[in-house]
Amino acid sequence: MKIKLNEISPALSQRIINQMAAEDKRGTQSSISERSVFNGALATQKLVDKDNILVNTDTKMLANIAIEEIYFEYLKNGSVHKTGDKYKVCGETIRKWINKSGRVLNRSKWKDEDIEKIKAAYAKKEGVDIKNLASSLNRTHAAIACKAEEIGATVSRGCQIRTESYKKAISESHSKRFEGEQGKLERAKCSEYFKKWHSENEHPKGMLGKHHSPKSKYAISQGHIGKIIPRERVMRQMKTKLKKYGTLCNARPKASWKASWQEIGGKKKYFRSRWESNYAKYLQFQKENGLIKEWHHECETFWFDGIKRGCVSYLPDFKVETNDGGIEFHEVKGWMDSASKTKIKRMAKYYPKTILKVFDSVWYRANSPKLSMIIKDWEK
Secondary structure: OOOOHHHOOHHHHHHHHHHHHHHHHHOOOOOEEEEEEEOOOEEEEEEEOOOOEEEEOOOOOOOOEEHHHHHHHHHHHOOHHHHHHHHOOOHHHHHHHHHHOOOOOOOOOOOHHHHHHHHHHHOOOOOOOHHHHHHHHOOOHHHHHHHHHHOOOOOOOOOOOOOHHHHHHHHHHHHHHOOHHHHHHHHHHHHHHHHHHHHHOOOOOOOOOOOOOHHHHHHHHHHHOOOOOOHHHHHHHHHHHHHHHOOOOOOOOOOOOOOEEEEEOOEEEEEOOHHHHHHHHHHHHHHHOOOOOEEEEOOOOEEOOOOOOOOOEEOOOEEEEOOOOOEEEEEEEOOOOHHHHHHHHHHHHHOOOOEEEEEEHHHHHHHHHHHHHHOOOOOO
């Protein structure tokens, strides 16, 4: 192949001459085998023979292309990706060929001010826009991410830290997509699509019908021990659980008190027991018949200032507004444990003017048969 050095700059011409002279001293290169990917899909085997000619054993796409030609093209445009576009392969394939042939990639060194810019960008609380940062430093997205990992600015290689505005936009977009009647149709559509896909395809990781062994479960559990979870993530999980289940406690399906979501008087609430939900129906019955003005479920918490251990607060079951403008708090307690006793005692000590009425199992069993006859949907 004839080399036209007048097509490139004098500096690059001298560099090419020096490179070729160094290769002549080393002698003929041995065959090098490498595995590459064409456009992320077609895997083929490449060989560099003793004449330094690329031989493609699986396709005629790049057969008999001299490595010098590829290297000169790279030196002219300064980019493996632009070179790959010319030869219809990806930039990483060009990079591998040049590295395997022993030639030097034209990498510019990182400057101290560039590294300081990366540290400052990753230190921002709102996150870093890697795309803009890469553009300002004249680097690729991958180069910025790898350098950030190398200097300890990020813990995940290639991780795109999303800005708060970007995360908010994504959240709003997802919320609008799945809200209202149109959202129900969209969820049903997604559900049908994934059911069909799984019926026609194997499990992505080959785990269909399989379960983790006790040994694997133990290893996974040990791997999570000691990990620090961000406070924001924990708060988000707790809010989601509270909104969905009405409580942060784990479900107890075999318990006798049967907690559940119920809508009473147009209010959808999570009641921790059947007695509690029945008493809410009793209060709604009194409201509809003019005996009370309004009732609220678990709406006000009382804190015991100065208490550092044990029961530091108390959340009554119901707040009741009487017709004369008074406020009462009602507690339905089937079983009075030690913690409940302590809360009620401290309530009397710290809030002596607050009216608290406790309805225990004696009151409930005495009135339940009568109330079940006049109140709709009373649970027995």
